[in-house]
Amino acid sequence: MSDRMIITNGSVVTMNDAGDVLFGGAVAIEGDRIVDVGDTAEVLARHPAEGARVIDAAGQAVLPGLVDLHYHTALGKGWSDHLPLWEYLETCWYPIIRALDHEAAYWAALASYSESIKCGVTTVNDMYRQLGALAEAAEEIGIRAVLSNDVADAEHNLDTLEDNKEAFQASHGAANGRIEIYIGIEWLPLASEELLRDARLLADELGTGIHIHLNESLTEVENSKQRFGRRPTEVAYDAGILGRNCIAAHCVWLSDTEIALMRETGTQISHNPSSNAKLGNGIARLPEMLNAGLNVGIGHDAAECNNSRDLFEVMKFASLIHRASRVDSSLQQAPDVVRMATRNGADALGHQTGRLERGRKADVILVDLKSQMFTPLMPENKAHLFSHLVFAANGSCVDTTIIDGKIVMENRQLTTVDEQKVLSEANDAFRRILDRMVVPPTNLGGCPAKPSRPAISFPQLPRKGVFGPYDPLPGAGRPGCLSRRRDPDPGRRPRDLRRHHRRGRPAGCHGGHGPV
Numbered sequence: 001m002s003d004r005m006i007i008t009n010g011s012v013v014t015m016n017d018a019g020d021v022l023f024g025g026a027v028a029i030e031g032d033r034i035v036d037v038g039d040t041a042e043v044l045a046r047h048p049a050e051g052a053r054v055i056d057a058a059g060q061a062v063l064p065g066l067v068d069l070h071y072h073t074a075l076g077k078g079w080s081d082h083l084p085l086w087e088y089l090e091t092c093w094y095p096i097i098r099a100l101d102h103e104a105a106y107w108a109a110l111a112s113y114s115e116s117i118k119c120g121v122t123t124v125n126d127m128y129r130q131l132g133a134l135a136e137a138a139e140e141i142g143i144r145a146v147l148s149n150d151v152a153d154a155e156h157n158l159d160t161l162e163d164n165k166e167a168f169q170a171s172h173g174a175a176n177g178r179i180e181i182y183i184g185i186e187w188l189p190l191a192s193e194e195l196l197r198d199a200r201l202l203a204d205e206l207g208t209g210i211h212i213h214l215n216e217s218l219t220e221v222e223n224s225k226q227r228f229g230r231r232p233t234e235v236a237y238d239a240g241i242l243g244r245n246c247i248a249a250h251c252v253w254l255s256d257t258e259i260a261l262m263r264e265t266g267t268q269i270s271h272n273p274s275s276n277a278k279l280g281n282g283i284a285r286l287p288e289m290l291n292a293g294l295n296v297g298i299g300h301d302a303a304e305c306n307n308s309r310d311l312f313e314v315m316k317f318a319s320l321i322h323r324a325s326r327v328d329s330s331l332q333q334a335p336d337v338v339r340m341a342t343r344n345g346a347d348a349l350g351h352q353t354g355r356l357e358r359g360r361k362a363d364v365i366l367v368d369l370k371s372q373m374f375t376p377l378m379p380e381n382k383a384h385l386f387s388h389l390v391f392a393a394n395g396s397c398v399d400t401t402i403i404d405g406k407i408v409m410e411n412r413q414l415t416t417v418d419e420q421k422v423l424s425e426a427n428d429a430f431r432r433i434l435d436r437m438v439v440p441p442t443n444l445g446g447c448p449a450k451p452s453r454p455a456i457s458f459p460q461l462p463r464k465g466v467f468g469p470y471d472p473l474p475g476a477g478r479p480g481c482l483s484r485r486r487d488p489d490p491g492r493r494p495r496d497l498r499r500h501h502r503r504g505r506p507a508g509c510h511g512g513h514g515p516v
């Protein structure tokens, strides 16, 4: 097959500095690069159709591929997802990823990446384990992947910096540079300052970036103040973690000082509003971050806490939640949100993607406009098109996904993997890992201590109890109020949390907020 491709007659949403949308536009691709963008007739005059694969995009919008800036491959979702995060981490997430093997990670990654590709995501910034399996999956399915380990202090039995270094040496730059390895830090409550400093030293030694969960919850902030005497961003700053090649995920409870530190260091922010909302972690100060000039992209986080990998849904959330909370419909206009999901994410990772411009990497998606989602649509009306992309569309509008100049989905059919086999194998892997995983005898959230699959089965969980959101204690206010989310012992570790919970906790008290 020719390595030349010309997409013609589309509504080309360039996301360039001028914000151009070219109606009746074309994008010419050679190999992995965009070589021309412009009016269809003019592009065809410069790049003859003969010998090229020509895709007629009439009735379609042509956009840069979406960048999911905070991502975890996920094996399970909708599984005990009623739990507050720390308890979920203790009883499900950590046991699952501790039981993970190469094969399960491979199928989980393919299942995750395939959903992302079908929703127009061309780049994932994926923190998980078994990076060899993830790199294999990314190479095979064709997605652009920045992978990092789940590094924590040794006592937590997750990954080490040495694991991350080995992954870097094995896979960084693979698949024509589509696969990169960053250093991943799970989060501050599982990290010492020494580990943070060593992470920065290793990243600099390898010449790569850092991916970290930072300031996700009030609990994390209090934990940081107690353990380190400072807020999370201040600790990260002192350890040298922050910087232009650092992706800080969440950043929900940033103080003004922390925003200033982010700005000073040029740290990249991943805003994950739907995850933050689902886990009751709060609403990030996005308007203040943007006013400070921070570069902010968006991420879905993980299927366990979202529960879909549809970045169109996250885009909508990234606008509406701020309008609602600030009582201000002028916030987060549609073009601003699309910019976050494309060029901001690409810039955060230092990628030559995120814009449809000559010389950039050919990560391109085609969005079908011939549907109810995009009706009515005024011809050649840029604002109307942006509005529908953010407020009306979902990932099923994506018809074709091109990554690094290769078509990985066409007419909504994946071209590189057998989709049904991926789904079947991912299901099998999930069941196999559940049988193998060891659930700590926490009895949290009504989860029986027995370390077996039924032990965390959703139907067995109580609908009432100290963890249930339906039975407020006498005198308690509406579930979820911030004052009651503060834990009486903010410096506690997970084991302390369990004691706290056995004592009884107000409804809506999501005592633990950690990273997923």
Ligand SMILES: [Zn+2]
Residues within 6 Å of the ligand: 070, 071, 072, 213, 249, 301, 302, 515, 516
């Ligand atoms: Zn996360």
